[in-house]
Amino acid sequence: MRSAGAEGAREQGGTRDRITLAGTVVAMEEIERLVLESLEGLGASYEMIRIDPDLADTAAFCGHYGYALEESANAILVASRKPEGRHALCLALATTRLDVNHAVRDLLAVRKLSFASPEVTKEVTGMEIGGVTPFGAPEDLPILVDARIPVLKRCIVGGGGRAMKVLVDPEVFTRMHGVRVVEGLAG
Secondary structure (H helix, E strand, O other), X not given: OEOHHHHOOXXXXXXXXXXXXXXXXXXXXXXXXHHHHHHHHHOOOEEEEEOOHHHOOHHHHHHHHOOOHHHEEEEEEEEEEEOEEXXXXXXXXXXXXXXXXXXXXXXXXXXXXXXXXHHHHHHHHOOOOOOOOOOOOOOOOOEEEEOOOOOOOOEEEEOOOOOEEEEEOHHHHHOOOOEEEEOOOEO
């Protein structure tokens, strides 16, 4: 794996409006730039993967592009209902189910909790379902990572938008600001 500096070349005055991948200039969305800046700022080992946005959902992505579900993680925003207004971004392996009703609810110290709607997810993170990732998430948003993820050799996560995924060395989650690695977050 490598950083975007090795993967893509900056254009337009040093911004990430476009990058060059395999000789092709690719336009980038603002959220994708934020994700790559976050990864670079962390010194993470990663590769950016451009994908068909219609294949962004985990099962479709893995099936089409040949990645294992066991190395894929879903970033899911949860929202409290009692009290209202508390959010957390949870990262769980695609082969597991997030324990929203016990583990996450207890960690957030709320009475009722549910998965955030696509609209709330976009409002809170700036990201669309199928592209949600801890990288580039708002600094004040708590991030909970299932303890099985940092010990993997590599992990596929969203890239901010539906047209990008990131293959990352998941040790980075152990040193990210605002991240809490949790045993039993998912089962």
